[in-house]
Amino acid sequence: MSTEIPKGKKLNRYGELENIELTVEDWITCWEKKHIGFHKNEIHRLLKKHLNTILNGRKQITIFVPLCGKSWDIKWFRDQGHKVVGVEVCKIAIEEFFTEQNLYYTKEAVPEIPGAEVFKSADGHISLYNCDVFDFSSLIAGKFDGIWDSNSLIAINPPDRCRYVKLMTSLMAEGCCYLLDSYTFNENLITGPPFSVPKDTIEGLYAQSCNIQWMESIEALGELQISWGLDSFIEEIYLITLKTSAQS
Numbered sequence: 001m002s003t004e005i006p007k008g009k010k011l012n013r014y015g016e017l018e019n020i021e022l023t024v025e026d027w028i029t030c031w032e033k034k035h036i037g038f039h040k041n042e043i044h045r046l047l048k049k050h051l052n053t054i055l056n057g058r059k060q061i062t063i064f065v066p067l068c069g070k071s072w073d074i075k076w077f078r079d080q081g082h083k084v085v086g087v088e089v090c091k092i093a094i095e096e097f098f099t100e101q102n103l104y105y106t107k108e109a110v111p112e113i114p115g116a117e118v119f120k121s122a123d124g125h126i127s128l129y130n131c132d133v134f135d136f137s138s139l140i141a142g143k144f145d146g147i148w149d150s151n152s153l154i155a156i157n158p159p160d161r162c163r164y165v166k167l168m169t170s171l172m173a174e175g176c177c178y179l180l181d182s183y184t185f186n187e188n189l190i191t192g193p194p195f196s197v198p199k200d201t202i203e204g205l206y207a208q209s210c211n212i213q214w215m216e217s218i219e220a221l222g223e224l225q226i227s228w229g230l231d232s233f234i235e236e237i238y239l240i241t242l243k244t245s246a247q248s
């Protein structure tokens with residue numbers, strides 16, 4: 001007997017029915033069920049290689065990490081003297097970040113966003129906002145000198161990409177260096193996330209207000225992607241900067 005998949009649903013890689021476009025509630029469920037294959041217990045190797053692209057000779061800058069999960073990169077930035085602001089919709093991820101990194105934190109309400117909380121490290125150098133990224137704005141924590149977008153744009157539902165890019169560019173201070181880590185693969189073989197976001201899509205999204213500089217592409221196919229049925233998984237790093245006319 002064949003199982004019918006209801007409209008708007010898909011079978012995820014765990015054989016469960018989920019929405020084709022993930023809602024924030026779906027992401028919270030992923031964390032509750034520990035379906036977090038995207039998380040790596042290591043510093044992102046291409047971030048290590050391209051850190052100077054974000055810093056651009058600057059010291060002690062403020063870096064924004066959208067859809068941050070419990071990424072180890074956050075503490076790595078802090079350990080080098082930078083301030084980090086992250087946004088993550090799932091509280092479990094933020095609590096696990098502080099616990100696993102052995103960092104004390106305080107939490108407080110965010111008056112501008114009903115129901116949101118900000119978790120701050122004792123030294124004040126890490127602030128992780130527990131809210132929907134689309135409720136975040138430069139009114140909350142200002143604009144940023146750098147952005148590290150890893151597994152973030154590629155996790156955004158395709159219909160929300162323009163809104164996401166508009167938000168990211170609104171968070172860029174003058175001189176901001178936005179390092180974007182994206183993937184290109186055959187989208188016909190898997191349903192996202194991750195979603196394939198190739199170079200032409202990136203140009204379509206950012207080129208109006210930003211300069212886009214391709215930095216590096218590598219084949220990042222691993223056992224996980226092979227288990228999804230992929231035979232190529234190209235990881236690409238771009239530097240995105242505001243066009244002078246787009247700076248305000």
Ligand SMILES: C[S@@+](CC[C@H](N)C(=O)[O-])C[C@H]1O[C@@H](n2cnc3c(N)ncnc32)[C@H](O)[C@@H]1O
Pocket residue numbers: 024027028038039040066067068069070071087088089090093131132133134150151152155
């Ligand atoms: C693919 S994971 C990447 C996490 C992290 N960047 C990393 O590389 O480990 C995407 C993360 O975004 C969070 N997320 C998804 N939609 C969100 C939204 N609208 N606002 C804030 N966080 C969101 C999810 O809970 C998840 O932790």
